[in-house]
Amino acid sequence: MARLYEYQSKEILRKSGIKIPEGMVVISPEEAKEAAKKIGCPVVLKIQVWAKGRAEIGGVKFAETPEEAKRTASELLGMEVKNFRVEKLLVEKKLDVERELFAGIIIDDYAKKPMLIFSSIGGMGIEEIAKEHPEAIVTHRIDVLEGFPEYKARELLGKLKFKGRTLVKLSGTLSKLYKAFRKSDARVAEINPLAITKEGDLFALDCHITIDDYAVYRHPEFGIEIAREFDRPPTELEKIAYKVEEKDYRGTFYFFQMVKSPIPKEKYIGFHGAGGGGSMMSMDAVLSRGFKTANFTDTSGNPPASKVYRAAKIILSQPGIIGYFASGSGVASQEQFNSARGLVKAFMEEKLDIPAVLRLGGNYEEKAIEILEAFSKFIPAKIEGYGRDDPPEFCAERLANLIKEGKTKVHKVRKIQDYTPPKGEYSFKTLTGKVSIDHRACANCTTQACVPACTYEVLKIRDGKPVLAISEEDAGKGKCTECLACELACFLHGEKAIHIYLPIPGLKEYREKLAREE
Amino acid sequence: MAILVDKKTRVLVQGITGREGRARAKLMKGYGTNVVAGVTPGKGGMEVEGVPVFDSVYEAIETVGEIDASAVFVPAPFVKAAALEAIDAGVKLLLLVPDRVPIHDTLEIASHADRKRAKFVGPNTLGVLSPGKAVLGMIGGRPETAKKWFNIGDIGVSSRSGGITSAISYYISRAGFGLSTIVHVGGDVVVGLPHPEIMKLFEKDADTKMVVMFGEIGTTQEERVAEMMKKGELTKPLVAFIGGKAAKEGTRFSHAGAIVEGGRGSYASKVRTLKEAGAYIAESLMEIPKIVAEVRKEHKF
Numbered sequence: 128m129a130r131l132y133e134y135q136s137k138e139i140l141r142k143s144g145i146k147i148p149e150g151m152v153v154i155s156p157e158e159a160k161e162a163a164k165k166i167g168c169p170v171v172l173k174i175q176v177w178a179k180g181r182a183e184i185g186g187v188k189f190a191e192t193p194e195e196a197k198r199t200a201s202e203l204l205g206m207e208v209k210n211f212r213v214e215k216l217l218v219e220k221k222l223d224v225e226r227e228l229f230a231g232i233i234i235d236d237y238a239k240k241p242m243l244i245f246s247s248i249g250g251m252g253i254e255e256i257a258k259e260h261p262e263a264i265v266t267h268r269i270d271v272l273e274g275f276p277e278y279k280a281r282e283l284l285g286k287l288k289f290k291g292r293t294l295v296k297l298s299g300t301l302s303k304l305y306k307a308f309r310k311s312d313a314r315v316a317e318i319n320p321l322a323i324t325k326e327g328d329l330f331a332l333d334c335h336i337t338i339d340d341y342a343v344y345r346h347p348e349f350g351i352e353i354a355r356e357f358d359r360p361p362t363e364l365e366k367i368a369y370k371v372e373e374k375d376y377r378g379t380f381y382f383f384q385m386v387k388s389p390i391p392k393e394k395y396i397g398f399h400g401a402g403g404g405g406s407m408m409s410m411d412a413v414l415s416r417g418f419k420t421a422n423f424t425d426t427s428g429n430p431p432a433s434k435v436y437r438a439a440k441i442i443l444s445q446p447g448i449i450g451y452f453a454s455g456s457g458v459a460s461q462e463q464f465n466s467a468r469g470l471v472k473a474f475m476e477e478k479l480d481i482p483a484v485l486r487l488g489g490n491y492e493e494k495a496i497e498i499l500e501a502f503s504k505f506i507p508a509k510i511e512g513y514g515r516d517d518p519p520e521f522c523a524e525r526l527a528n529l530i531k532e533g534k535t536k537v538h539k540v541r542k543i544q545d546y547t548p549p550k551g552e553y554s555f556k557t558l559t560g561k562v563s564i565d566h567r568a569c570a571n572c573t574t575q576a577c578v579p580a581c582t583y584e585v586l587k588i589r590d591g592k593p594v595l596a597i598s599e600e601d602a603g604k605g606k607c608t609e610c611l612a613c614e615l616a617c618f619l620h621g622e623k624a625i626h627i628y629l630p631i632p633g634l635k636e637y638r639e640k641l642a643r644e645e
Numbered sequence: 646m647a648i649l650v651d652k653k654t655r656v657l658v659q660g661i662t663g664r665e666g667r668a669r670a671k672l673m674k675g676y677g678t679n680v681v682a683g684v685t686p687g688k689g690g691m692e693v694e695g696v697p698v699f700d701s702v703y704e705a706i707e708t709v710g711e712i713d714a715s716a717v718f719v720p721a722p723f724v725k726a727a728a729l730e731a732i733d734a735g736v737k738l739l740l741l742v743p744d745r746v747p748i749h750d751t752l753e754i755a756s757h758a759d760r761k762r763a764k765f766v767g768p769n770t771l772g773v774l775s776p777g778k779a780v781l782g783m784i785g786g787r788p789e790t791a792k793k794w795f796n797i798g799d800i801g802v803s804s805r806s807g808g809i810t811s812a813i814s815y816y817i818s819r820a821g822f823g824l825s826t827i828v829h830v831g832g833d834v835v836v837g838l839p840h841p842e843i844m845k846l847f848e849k850d851a852d853t854k855m856v857v858m859f860g861e862i863g864t865t866q867e868e869r870v871a872e873m874m875k876k877g878e879l880t881k882p883l884v885a886f887i888g889g890k891a892a893k894e895g896t897r898f899s900h901a902g903a904i905v906e907g908g909r910g911s912y913a914s915k916v917r918t919l920k921e922a923g924a925y926i927a928e929s930l931m932e933i934p935k936i937v938a939e940v941r942k943e944h945k946f
Contacts, residue, residue, distance in 0.1 A: 234748060234752070234834070234835060236834045236835045236836075236839075236864050236865075236866075237839070237864075237865060237866075237869070239751070239752060239755035239756075239835050239837075240752065240755075240756075241752065270756055271749070271752045271753050271756050272753070272756045272757070272760075309749060312747055312748075312749050314748065339747055339748045339749065340745075341721065341745040341746060341747045341748065342747035342748070342749065342750075344722075345747070376720065377664075379744060379745075401808065402806060402807055402808035402809075403806050403808075403832055403861070404804070404805070404806020404807075404808055404809035404859065404861065404888050405806065405808035405809060405812065407861075407888045407889055408809070408888060408929075408930055427808070428744050429665070455808050456806070456807075456808025456809050456811060456812040457808070457812050457815075458794065458808065458811035458812040458814075458815040459786075459808055459811070460771060460783050460784055460785060460786040460807070460808075460811060461786065462786065489786065489790075489808075489811070490785070490786030490787060490790050491786070491787075515812075515815060516819075518931050520929075520931070605664075608664075
């Protein structure tokens with residue numbers, strides 16, 4: 128679930144008509160002073176990080192004068208909080224609060240409905256309230272086709288004996304909160320505390336909204352960099368990986384780093400899973416062999432070979448790993464030769480220096496293992512392919528043995544060479560890359576193995592050389608599925624004339640930076 | 646019998662002309678599923694794998710007659726529209742295959758389905774397969790593999806992971822047992838037919854003697870199955886395997902989520918409640934066939 132900062136969440140509330148204290152986001156002590164002047168003291172300064180319990184760690188401070196706001200801001204900015212560095216503060220008017228309440232909406236998976244939770248006690252965590260004052264809480268499951276009109280809110284609040292002006296204001300706020308929740312595709316929207324001021328007004332003092340990862344594409348306005356929950360800022364490599372995921376809708380690619388720089392002594396391996404359940408099971412198998420996983424990666428949902436290739440290149444951008452383990456459920460429905468092709472292309476380019484065990488069981492596993500075997504002699508390190516009858520525990524054991532036997536102990540990240548098209552190049556664009564064929568080399572070819580290899584019939588022979596059999600437009604739109612079969616067939620049986628260029632924006636620079644840091 | 650899908654089920658494929666729709670129509674037909682029509686707006690009049698394609702679900706029903714189930718293969722952003730169209734046309738069972746369907750879309754689909762008394766499996770599901778009868782979705786990949794991997798028999802499988810659905814079913818078959826129906830309930834937090842709903846169907850199914858369930862951390866599906874067992878709503882023997890033992894805790898909705906889950910949702914809670922209710926707990930996937938064999942001996946199946 129993609130989290131929003133407090134100030135972003137409050138902006139959503141404000142647009143929905145819920146009152147929030149007057150405030151400004153600042154990034155320097157000077158700005159904090161200006162903001163305090165403009166808003167009028169006393170003010171409250173709050174660090175903007177994805178962490179709960181900010182008050183307890185000294186992330187919420189009050190200031191009586193603009194000068195004090197400046198001083199306080201200089202203490203708060205740059206603070207390290209649970210893996211995050213404080214870069215922004217919210218400066219807000221301090222209000223005279225009479226009473227604190229809680230209002231939140233979550234999704235009840237079992238009822239398949241949003242569930243509103245309201246408590247006449249607020250300020251503390253809802254779990255605590257539920258434990259200590261269960262009588263203060265009311266809940267209501269909302270039918271999305273009916274919505275949550277104010278009269279429904281009034282019915283609900285009546286149970287807690289709210290009356291008069293407060294009842295009317297509160298029911299308006301709850302109804303608006305629900306609208307904001309729906310409109311922003313939220314998974315969670317919590318106002319805590321929801322404050323009643325001395326003047327009898329209602330204000331959202333703190334608010335926390337998380338957005339459904341799958342709906343982030345509908346909300347460019349939130350500026351969410353990576354659509355998932357992080358308990359730390361995403362790493363550079365994760366950002367590079369996410370761009371790949373974002374730009375290619377075919378299948379899933381998920382990359383997450385468990386450690387920033389793997390220490391070889393701690394036996395870190397590159398982990399490449401397929402499917403949630405199978406990945407978890409496979410990870411358990413390597414962990415129980417005493418390994419640690421440097422990353423968690425999942426390519427599943429029938430991804431094209433190009434996506435698996437990019438995933439492997441990104442996994443191999445982690446220096447210090449001592450092995451590569453790919454394993455899913457073992458009985459995958461997806462076409463496993465795609466995974467095999469993506470992996471061998473990446474391993475050949477990277478001149479793989481650490482052993483790899485690849486458990487590619489399932490649909491077309493025989494073909495997948497055949498591909499691995501055919502190319503293993505072009506890969507410096509040992510690779511072994513396994514299928515559905517080889518349990519993950521056995522495969523993890525194989526990796527342990529290969530690592531023990533291996534000469535190269537630790538993975539070194541290579542620089543990425545710029546791509547220079549050959550002189551006699553014939554090329555066409557694919558969905559995420561480019562197929563480049565050196566027609567001069569094709570002149571010596573006796574096999575023309577590329578054409579039968581292309582089961583999608585994208586290529587044909589003209590004047591003894593492979594060319595597109597379909598329009599360039601269709602090829603670029605995805606008719607060429609980037610299955611990599613032509614390149615690999617040409618490598619084995621032809622003149623090594625085909626190169627499929629699949630760029631990964633930012634990876635070259637990232638690796639250069641790694642080399643400089645070394 | 647079997648649950649959800651059998652030889653007679655008249656199946657529609659929405660999004661049949663796309664990459665996935667085409668490949669899976671081939672699988673379904675090749676396996677023996679009664680695929681009677683496909684829909685892709687704007688492609689009416691075409692044929693895919695011998696299946697006539699129509700511009701709308703309504704038109705398909707008018708031409709080929711009643712539809713029992715629709716398998717939806719359109720990209721995630723369009724799943725809601727496709728599902729509502731099918732529900733509106735009177736289809737009573739939907740299979741929503743795509744991953745990454747926005748959860749608020751699923752909530753809307755659920756509300757509409759409720760009103761029309763329709764059910765849906767998924768989203769984010771590999772599908773449902775009744776060995777020897779029919780497959781809905783993409784389990785097995787190809788007809789040849791699907792036929793080879795899954796034996797006909799009396800064990801029901803319900804799983805929250807697609808790959809594990811196939812893996813459990815394959816390993817059970819390899820051990821010499823057979824399956825009545827295998828179901829991937831879907832990997833999302835909100836799914837149309839979670840484990841407890843599938844258990845109700847297995848309980849009623851004359852072909853099913855016992856059930857194997859793969860659960861995961863998060864949501865209360867498995868705990869609710871345990872409650873059903875305690876109440877006598879699920880009397881058939883249940884073998885359960887819960888994944889995510891090593892996964893870190895705290896990947897739940899939020900603190901407010903605890904109100905729904907009430908301390909449930911964790912690995913420990915699921916295993917404990919299922920054990921108390923009398924389920925057989927497997928510690929690993931590979932252990933499942935062995936436990937199945939023991940349970941069958943104990944119950945004289």
